[in-house]
Amino acid sequence: MKQFLLKVLYFFLFLIVASIVFFFWAKSPNLEKSDYAKVVQFDNSQKTEDDSTISIISYNIGYLSGMTNNTSVRPTEEFYQGNMDKVLKDLRAHRPNILALQEIDYGGKRSYYVNQFEEIGKKLGYQNGGMTINWDKTYVPFPYFPPSVHFGKMLSGQAILSDYVIKEHERVELARVRSHPYYYSAMYLDRLAERILINVGGQDVMVFNVHTEAFDVHTRELHISFLKDWFLRVEEKMPVIMVGDFNSDPTYKEKGVLEFYNDDRIGAMCSKEGLLKEGTLTYPTDTAVEQLDFVFFSTKHFELVDWKVLSEFGQVSDHFPVFTKLKLKK
CATH class of the missing domain: 1.20.5 (Single alpha-helices involved in coiled-coils or other helix-helix interfaces)
Known part of the structure; x- marks a missing residue:
């Protein structure tokens, strides 16, 4: 015994x-942390016209996993390639000057080791792109069961592809969720604000690509407050555009994107009166019921020319992209 x-x-x-x-x-x-933020030059000779008009698409591509994102489903390699082919075709049809992407993979196992940033940047003919890593782990055991659907090697983040020369590029980590236990926090992703400086029509413009906390309300409120404050500090000096997945629907009771809408210095692709109407909802793509993805801009520098939620992209991701065209004021 x-x-x-x-x-x-x-x-x-x-x-x-x-x-x-x-x-x-x-x-x-x-990777080394020094490799978490880089500007990559693509072998493309396409030049942007010296114009005061700029077009932007903000798109949480969900690593091209469609509606299987974060579910216990392991799509085939052919599934991902099909989604890549479709997203390239649809992006060519709208081809923005600035393409801001969230949840993009840089060669992780879950998307079959494809560097989606390089694939999209090269095939769409962008001059350069800023890449930022926000999730870098040797093995992520999620979804938990069965083990065959584990993400495994994880290398994912955000990106800004640009027709304009990127003069500055910065990766800024937003506040972490304090309520997570150590073992969970150690495997969790960083929430980021990616910042670039470009020149449009002879004028410097600051562009932010953000992805705020999805699950912890208090942390998301901290992110929203920090980002609004940063926006307004930059707006005093130069034109600013802030886009991304804010994980905040206008109906949420806590402090969220309405903080941006309630300040006259900040413009949005969609008016406050137009929120949550047909054609403005971005999530989820099988039956959209929330508006989580936004484009904000400094009203003293830009006027809105056009905008649209691109629902024709379908279920390539669980989010629809948002297209916006802005014009610098003289």
């Missing part, structure tokens, strides 16, 4: 040690 109990004890000790070793291995990064 004593030998049996000893074997049981050793077995549980082995499980504990193995779990600790696996945890620290799994949470280790693939």
